[in-house]
Amino acid sequence: MSRFLPKIPPWVSPVVIGLLVLLFAFTQDSFYRLQLGTLSGIYAVAAIGLTLLFGAAGQISLGQAGLLGIAAFGTAYLTVDRGLGPVLSGVVSIAAATVVGLLLGWSALRITGHYLALVTLAFGLCFTELGRTVLPEGWYGVPPLAIGSLDLGDPQRFFVVVWVFVVLTLVASSLLVRSRFGRSIAALRDDPVAASACGVNLARTKVAVFGIASALAGVSGWLFAMYQGSVTETSFSFTLSFNLLIMVVIGGLGSPTGAVAGAVFLVLAPELGRSYEQYRLLSYGLILILVLALLPGGLASIGRLIAKPLRRRRAGVEETA
Amino acid sequence: MTTEAVLAGRGITRRFGGVTAVSDVDVDVVAGEVTLVLGPNGAGKSTLVNCLTGVDRPDDGRVLLAGEDVTGRRPDQFNRMGVVRTFQHTRPFAGLSVAENVMVGAHGRTRAGFVRGTLRTRAARREEAALQAQADDLLAQVGLEGRGDARPTDLPLADERRLELARCLAAQPRVLLLDEPAAGLGEAEADALAALVRRLCAEFDLGVLLIEHHLELALGMADQVVVLDFGKVIARGTPAQIRADEAVRKAYVGVEEGT
Secondary structure (H helix, E strand, O other): OOOOOOOOOOOHHHHHHHHHHHHHHHHOOOHHHHHHHHHHHHHHHHHHHHHHHHHHOOOOOOOHHHHHHHHHHHHHHHHHHOOOOHHHHHHHHHHHHHHHHHHHHHHOOOOOHHHHHHHHHHHHHHHHHHHHHHOOOOEEOOOOOEEOOEEOOOHHHHHHHHHHHHHHHHHHHHHHHOOHHHHHHHHHHHOHHHHHHOOOOHHHHHHHHHHHHHHHHHHHHHHHHHHHOEEOHHHHOHHHHHHHHHHHHHHOOOOHHHHHHHHHHHHHHHHHOHHHHHHHHHHHHHHHHHHHHHOOOOOHHHHHHHHHHHHHHHHHHHHHO | OOOOEEEEEEEEEEEEOOEEEEEEEEEEEEOOOEEEEEOOOOOOHHHHHHHHHOOOOOOEEEEEEOOEEOOOOOHHHHHHOOEEEOOOOOOOOOOOOHHHHHHHHOHHHOOOOHHHHHHOOHHHHHHHHHHHHHHHHHHHHOOOOOOOOOOHHHOOHHHHHHHHHHHHHOOOOOEEEEEOOOOOOOHHHHHHHHHHHHHHHHHOOOEEEEEEOOHHHHHHHOOEEEEEEOOEEEEEEOHHHHHOOHHHHHHOOOOOOOO
């Protein structure tokens, strides 16, 4: 995104993550660990969307859980009640989440900052309430992912499928932030008045970013429904929206790779400290403060910190040669 | 009043509550010429520029671009029509590099959307390469050669203003509006910037509208002058006529004594 930071080629992190995932998938047969890995991948997709929205374009959203919920409920309804296949249900429910996200972005065109935070928060809360009142039972028995006769539902395969989505999203979003569109959303974030004077259509750009983030939240919700096999509104409460935000901040605002790291971190950290369950929120708070204080660029900046001296050394070698 | 104005304001009026910031102002910007809008602080100069670039909407009057009424369009539409501007306080995109700032300047006339940009289609890659080459070229034009990878906020003010000029030129504009480009600059820096603006104006056949209150500097580089006081035009003419004008002397008492 920024040419003045040490440049790590865009293909590095997807390749590294892809290799790690394969290694993990073929060495782990622990159901429990695979499930955790799958869950972090599912959240990673939504977190990448949010980091584009919040980090790259400067538009905060505290309602992402609502969008995940729409896709998850949609998938559950279409598969359980309507008997549609998981892929087709996914396409329809992700489209639904995207449309709702576009509408949310459009309705929030005139507001920014704290007001945007409140409006998106209200949207998320509305969704939870709606889930509680209109759909009190939730849905059970969502079938696992299968394409025709190809079963992708067993833990190992589903883990790989989820992480294929993560890597694809990562590649796409890394290319996106380096493109003309990526520059225009950075301009929107840094100075809307100047961006507009540079020919950036603020309204269209803002709605587009909301749409992209919502589509990714939708993918995440669709995967989640199949992962869990059941959908209840409690899975998409404000806590999830908040956790996504923490993932993005811990990972490093605007960095898709950071969002993935943040998602893995936030899913694994509580598991490591399982016996200290009651301190979970406290530790999130502490972690957030520590990251912001010591590593303002988030987990993603660790990569750059490593790349910097390497680069300097290489430059030094060239100079003396 | 020349007839071949690229950008023209006719009867531009803008009120803020009970205050009329700009009152019935006519102004012409002609290709290859510098039109200077002069006036003391609070005379309504910035408001006029805002009205002429879509940042603000005049309450009365029309904005004409090559004769077409474009009043009330958005700033990005003005940009796409070839009308670009700088701001009194520099507004670089702090999160982008200097070169990327210039590339954003070309946003209005480039096409790759997020799908094609992400998929890196052949057209998008070609466009991107052309943009990078253009950015390097423009940075060289304004004297920022080799600074493309710098952080814009690390540039001294004079260079930040040069960057904004390059960002404006990236749109390949017909009209350039500069809101106090010399504000905060030392004399040598201001002179160098003035020379640069003159050169760009001639080279790209740009219509330039300049707001300035560095009186001598501004008069020295202008072809036509419009003087505002309390939102009204109190004089217009060539720099020589303005120097001799009684009303202008009054508005600028103390400033013109030594000159």
